[in-house]
Amino acid sequence: MALVAVSNKRVILKRYLTACEIGQLGDEMEVVTAEAVPLSVPAGSSAMLMKNLYISCDLYLRNRMIRHEVPTYISDFVPGEVVTSHGVMKVISSGHLDFKAGDLVSGMTGWEEYTLINNPESLFKINYPEFPLSNYTGVLGMHGLTAYVGFFEMSKPKKGEYVFVSSACGAIGQIIGQLAKIKGCYVVNLLKTKFGFDDAFNYKKEPDLEAALKRLAATHLRCFPEGMDIDFENVGGAMLDTVLPNMRLGGRITMCGMISQYHLERPEGVRNLMYIITKQLRMEGFVIFDSITVYRQFEEEMAGY
Amino acid sequence: MALVAVSNKRVILKRYLTACEIGQLGDEMEVVTAEAVPLSVPAGSSAMLMKNLYISCDLYLRNRMIRHEVPTYISDFVPGEVVTSHGVMKVISSGHLDFKAGDLVSGMTGWEEYTLINNPESLFKINYPEFPLSNYTGVLGMHGLTAYVGFFEMSKPKKGEYVFVSSACGAIGQIIGQLAKIKGCYVVNLLKTKFGFDDAFNYKKEPDLEAALKRLAATHLRCFPEGMDIDFENVGGAMLDTVLPNMRLGGRITMCGMISQYHLERPEGVRNLMYIITKQLRMEGFVIFDSITVYRQFEEEMAGY
Incomplete structure (x- = not known):
């Protein structure tokens, strides 16, 4: 019988930092095991379940660890929720016509083993899988x-x-x-x-x-x-x-x-x-x-x- | 017999100021009587002798009273020499084909009664003399x-x-x-x-x-x-x-x-x-x-x- 759900380790932000603190990062993140993820998307949904392969760790992410009074160009992280950034993923289950299981894609995802993506329009299929996939978090990302x-x-x-x-x-x-x-x-x-x-x-x-x-x-x-x-x-x-x-x-x-x-x-x-x-x-x-x-x-x- | 030369009062900058001093202008300028000006341009010259009618006194001129180490977008004034800015003039004598005596023009000139302009290309003939001429140091200048x-x-x-x-x-x-x-x-x-x-x-x-x-x-x-x-x-x-x-x-x-x-x-x-x-x-x-x-x-x- 096929596996229907898997455990999902993820990285969360524990608390918001002050501007001063992001100069000296320490224990503000934590690895937790989230609730098990079903390995297929619900029928009728256009969401996709992704296995994360590579995650980009960028300097600008520090800025998202601060709670901003005035919105910036990207949302602040939310303490307790998974940290997000650009990454490379493989489609496990797709409810979206443009993608099928096995496709390699890049786009915003979570710092976790599996991510359910509700807006697959934000993702790009990887057209050059012959390059190292990690390039899609760098020079091709x-x-x-x-x-x-x-x-x-x-x-x-x-x-x-x-x-x-x-x-x-x-x-x-x-x-x-x-x-x-x-x-x-x-x-x-x-x-x-x-x-x-x-x-x-x-x-x-x-x-x-x-x-x-x-x-x-x-x-x-x-x-x-x-x-x-x-x-x-x-x-x-x-x-x-x-x-x-x-x-x-x-x-x-x-x-x-x-x-x-x-x-x-x-x-x-x-x-x-x-x-x-x-x-x-x-x-x-x-x-x-x-x-x-x-x-x-x-x-x-x-x-x- | 026609007048061949006239006296020429002018405003000169006495000395360079410091940045601090231009906040509180005092006695840095002086009215002097320069040497008499011939009322016609030398034969063969393309210069023009102008009678100044209106002079524009602008805030940016303060910046020209400072000696800049690094050149700015406009030349610094030179102590002892006439102060210059935009003005309205009447042509007294013209060596340039595009202008004739009596023409009204606007452009950079000196803070003095008469100015000899060696680059008449920088001047514009006034096309709307029916407006108050002072407009050509303001809304039309x-x-x-x-x-x-x-x-x-x-x-x-x-x-x-x-x-x-x-x-x-x-x-x-x-x-x-x-x-x-x-x-x-x-x-x-x-x-x-x-x-x-x-x-x-x-x-x-x-x-x-x-x-x-x-x-x-x-x-x-x-x-x-x-x-x-x-x-x-x-x-x-x-x-x-x-x-x-x-x-x-x-x-x-x-x-x-x-x-x-x-x-x-x-x-x-x-x-x-x-x-x-x-x-x-x-x-x-x-x-x-x-x-x-x-x-x-x-x-x-x-x-x-």
Whole structure:
């Protein structure tokens, strides 16, 4: 007789954190065993039961551990409920016409063994299973899509332009760097040098983060006295302040994240905004969840690269 | 026998000021009588001798009284030399084919009785002399052009959108307000209310400018809980910080000036830039001197209004 239900281990958030606390994560999550999951979706439902294969652990998730008074671009986690992020899954049982058992898909899912997905429209079938599946949590997943949209659509790069990538974790920044090379741009990527950004950005150990960031960025920017045409901004705060005077006339600053600010109760002030006027810069923010429509084009193009 | 030369009174800057000093202007200018001016241009020259009729005294000129280490969008004044700004002039003698004696023109000129202009290409013949000529230092001059370009070209307004105008001096802000009405937008213009901005923005008397600005903007923004689609930013600093959380998804912040910052040695920090990401805002700076090509279209359209 076939198995009809399985146990389901999951990761839950125990409590909301303060902004300060997300700088030093500790015991705020817990693995629990949830109630057993039926291995088929109810008749007539369009839901899908998924086996989770890979889960993406992203810096922006820290921000979801805080309870926000004002809604942000993505929902806060709920204590006691399963943590969610982008992942790779296999369909176990499908009530949706577009998918069948055995299909490999990517999309938002839970940090658990099995997830019942009620809105399968949010999922994408994996078209290139010949690549390592974990790529779909990276270069072919949310990070890749963010880099792709943030660079090609938002930053509008031209061949020969100078691109500054200050990304902290590198998941997105590394991809931006490669896309910029493909486009024929010059890339200043803090990650790729001996002054690696991860070292400098250890805010637990660095007594003066602002000074460290400025020193780091200044060191790199000095090598490019003509300035930057594009800044892909993932850090914010003092880093952004250091980049602004180094932008070229008509430059574009694509705002993707502010990783240096999430753990602060009160964000740092950025003082050099006057350069937006004098250098006629465009600073534009984007949220990748609104660019899902370009996913197919992205997957196709990135697979080609 | 015709007069061949006349005396020429002019206003000069005596010395460079510090950023702090431009908040409290005093005796930094002086009226001097310069050497006599020949009333005709040298044979073979394409220069023009102009009689100045109206001169525009603008807030941005304060910024030109400071010696900038890094070049800004416009040259610093030079101590001992005549102060320059936009003005209305009559041609006395012309070496340029496009102009003849008696023509009325507008453009950059000196704060003096007569000015020899060596680049007449920078001047515009006045096509609507039936309007008060002083309009060509205001609604039909640099202020009007700034408002026109900043609103229609940069902010891309749509009918029914909400527009926030925080402009301090009102020269540009008042025009923006009227253009916004013409376009069918709702306008929040601090100047037009009993909490008039000019009162609040007296930094000589206001002990806590930041608090005053925030209070003022917050009072107005509360009336529009849906938020603003467009912010025409002329103030910067705390005002911009107060506006950011009140922007609507996809809003545009057109950066024209930062009048609250010019007198500060160190600009205030703007802390709410995260809203650029979460609300997917576009913040773009512009300098009107680069939009001179649209002047004719602007003059025609504004004369119609």
